[in-house]
Amino acid sequence: MARVQLKNLEKVYGGGVKAVHGINLDIDDGEFMVFVGPSGCAKSTTLRMVAGLEEITGGEVVIGDTRVNDLPPGKRSIAMVFQNYALYPHMKVRGNLAFGLKIAGKSKPEIAAAINDVARILEIEPLLDRLPKQLSGGQAQRVALGRALIKKPGVFLFDEPLSNLDAKLRASMRVRITDLHRRLKAEGLSSTVIYVTHDQTEAMTMGDRICVMQAGRIMQVATPKVLYNHPANLFVAGFIGSPEMNLIEGHLTGDSFVLGSQRLALGADMLGRLSARPADAVLGVRPQHLALAPDGLQARLTHAEFMGHEVYLHADLEGRKIIAVVGTAEYETLGRAGVIHLRPTPEHLHVFDKSDGRNVSLREGSCAA
Ligand code: ADP
Ligand code: MG
Numbered sequence: 066m067a068r069v070q071l072k073n074l075e076k077v078y079g080g081g082v083k084a085v086h087g088i089n090l091d092i093d094d095g096e097f098m099v100f101v102g103p104s105g106c107a108k109s110t111t112l113r114m115v116a117g118l119e120e121i122t123g124g125e126v127v128i129g130d131t132r133v134n135d136l137p138p139g140k141r142s143i144a145m146v147f148q149n150y151a152l153y154p155h156m157k158v159r160g161n162l163a164f165g166l167k168i169a170g171k172s173k174p175e176i177a178a179a180i181n182d183v184a185r186i187l188e189i190e191p192l193l194d195r196l197p198k199q200l201s202g203g204q205a206q207r208v209a210l211g212r213a214l215i216k217k218p219g220v221f222l223f224d225e226p227l228s229n230l231d232a233k234l235r236a237s238m239r240v241r242i243t244d245l246h247r248r249l250k251a252e253g254l255s256s257t258v259i260y261v262t263h264d265q266t267e268a269m270t271m272g273d274r275i276c277v278m279q280a281g282r283i284m285q286v287a288t289p290k291v292l293y294n295h296p297a298n299l300f301v302a303g304f305i306g307s308p309e310m311n312l313i314e315g316h317l318t319g320d321s322f323v324l325g326s327q328r329l330a331l332g333a334d335m336l337g338r339l340s341a342r343p344a345d346a347v348l349g350v351r352p353q354h355l356a357l358a359p360d361g362l363q364a365r366l367t368h369a370e371f372m373g374h375e376v377y378l379h380a381d382l383e384g385r386k387i388i389a390v391v392g393t394a395e396y397e398t399l400g401r402a403g404v405i406h407l408r409p410t411p412e413h414l415h416v417f418d419k420s421d422g423r424n425v426s427l428r429e430g431s432c433a434a
Contacts, residue, residue, distance in 0.1 A: 067129055067142065067219030067257040068094045069115065075123030076110050076281075084110045086281045087124065095250050097243070097258045099272035101265060102304070107281040108261040109224055115259060116145050116222050128220060141220075144213035148225040150205045152197040158208050159193045165216050183211045186245070203234045210242070221246075223260040227267065235267075243271050265305055269293070277301050299422035302349050302415060308377060311355070311387040313348045314419065322348050322416070325383030327362055332411045341418060341425040349415035349424075352377065355389035357399070361408030369396065380405060 069092040076085035084107045092098045100108045113119035115126050117138035126133050133141050152161050159180060166176045184190045187207045197205060206226060213221055226242075227235045242260075249256035262268055268275045269289045277284040277292065277300070284304075285297040296302035302310045315324035320336055322329045329348070355361075364380035364387065376396040378389040389407050399405065416426040 067255040068092065068127075069098075069220060069257060069259065070127040071111070071115075071124070072127065073124035074111065074114060074121065074126065076107070076114060076119065077122045084281050085114075088281075088283055090276060090283065090286065092257060092259065094255055095257055097246055097260065097271060097273045099268040099275045100259065100261045100278060101263065101268035101272075101275055102278035102284075104263055105280075106278040108263075108278060110281075111278075112145075112222050112224055112259060112261050115141075115220070116143055117141050118145075142218050143220045143222055144216045144218040145222040145224070146206075146209050146213050146226045148228045150197070150209040150229075152205060152208060152212070154197050157194055157196055158189065158200070161197070161208060162193075162211055162215055165212065179215050183215045186214070186248075187211050187241075202230050203238065206230065206238060207241075210245075214245070217254065219255050220257045220259065223258065225262055226260075227262075227264075239267060239270055265307070269305070277304060295424070295427050296349075296415065297424055297427070299347060299349075299417050299424075302417070302424070306351055308352045308388045308390070310349050310351045310415075312417070313350070313382065313385050313387065315346060315348060316344055317342050317346045317416070318344075322346065324348070324362075324385070327383060329362060329409070331414070331416075335411060335414060335416070335426060338426045338428060339416060340427070341423075343418040343420065343425065345419040346425075347417040347419050348409075349417060350409040351413065352388040352390040354410045354413040355387070355391075355407040356410065357389075357391055357395055357405060358408035359406055361406035364405055364407055366399075366403055366405050378405065380407070382407075 071088050071090040074085055074088045077083050102108055110119060114121050121134050128141055162180050162183060163176050166179060184193060187210060189207050189211060192200060192204055227238050230238060246256055246258055260271060272289060274286060274288055275292055276286045279300050285292060285301045292301060292305050299312060303312060313324055315322050320331055322331055362382060364382040366378060366380050368379040370377040374393060375390050376393055378391060380387050415424055418425050
């Protein structure tokens with residue numbers, strides 16, 4: 066069992082910098098959990114406390130049934146993969162793969178068999194007799210992955226492992242890693258993953274669940290679908306999704322959202338969903354959920370980006386910059402007119418309390434972890 070629990074986990078660095086503010090998180094055995102958030106939000110610090118590379122200054126890390134706070138990394142049943150690969154430069158690939166097993170006292174035939182296995186899975190057989198400097202970035206990352214895999218750990222810890230690769234290689238490595246995770250699970254191997262990234266595409270495509278962090282705190286923990294459809298707060302709403310969700314400041318008055326000289330009737334369904342009626346509110350609508358419609362909100366088109374099958378319309382709505390994504394054919398009906406009308410689809414609207422950022426329009430239970 067390699068369930069991982071973080072209990073009131075805190076980190077205060079020397080000099081008094083509080084990096085992690087009491088995090089609680091329960092990661093299931095075999096789950097692929099992604100930590101995502103902007104640079105400096107303490108993803109690495111949290112991961113390194115799980116790994117045993119950083120002292121825990123408050124709270125607990127539990128792996129399986131064991132509190133590991135005082136165990137060295139080698140006793141935690143974890144393997145870590147770093148952004149910079151961290152291969153031993155003077156050892157060939159074969160030696161790099163063998164290293165951990167040699168230390169653990171495995172026999173030569175056992176080690177050779179394990180290397181063959183891992184090399185086959187990761188398709189690095191032709192590279193076994195090369196030195197790290199003779200590898201491309203993608204090859205080196207596969208070797209780093211192999212070095213983790215060969216240890217058969219209960220928990221894999223990844224810290225931005227794909228950041229040094231170009232976009233195409235990143236995309237193929239994403240698939241390789243998630244496939245590998247699925248395969249290990251299917252073989253009945255306990256393979257819990259904690260994967261750190263600042264890249265929302267990686268988070269959305271790889272995670273069973275995603276833990277969104279900001280400034281050493283958890284903003285929301287949920288499946289990719291729930292994060293996208295039911296963001297718990299303004300931070301998550303703005304962080305997940307591309308182009309970013311439009312977050313439009315205004316006021317709730319009666320049954321409408323008022324922005325400048327225009328008002329948007331919210332409709333019975335939305336009004337029924339509101340758990341609060343903050344006077345200062347923020348309306349959230351994804352660019353994909355704004356459609357051209359004559360009775361929509363009036364905006365001034367400032368710029369159009371042609372993306373192929375769709376066009377990103379940049380517009381000014383009562384002094385607020387917004388983006389709408391429309392089909393190319395639809396865009397071509399616009400002509401050169403500077404004024405456009407955009408109607409949000411009511412079921413995809415969100416209302417946030419401006420004062421604390423909370424989504425006050427969530428259906429009950431919809432954003433549960
Ligand atoms: P992330 O991985 O999300 O980019 P980090 O975990 O590296 O963030 O850093 C979280 C916070 O802790 C940052 O404010 C960073 O400056 C601070 N920090 C990281 N390492 C140290 C350290 N060794 N000493 C003091 N502060 C640190
Ligand atoms: Mg980091």
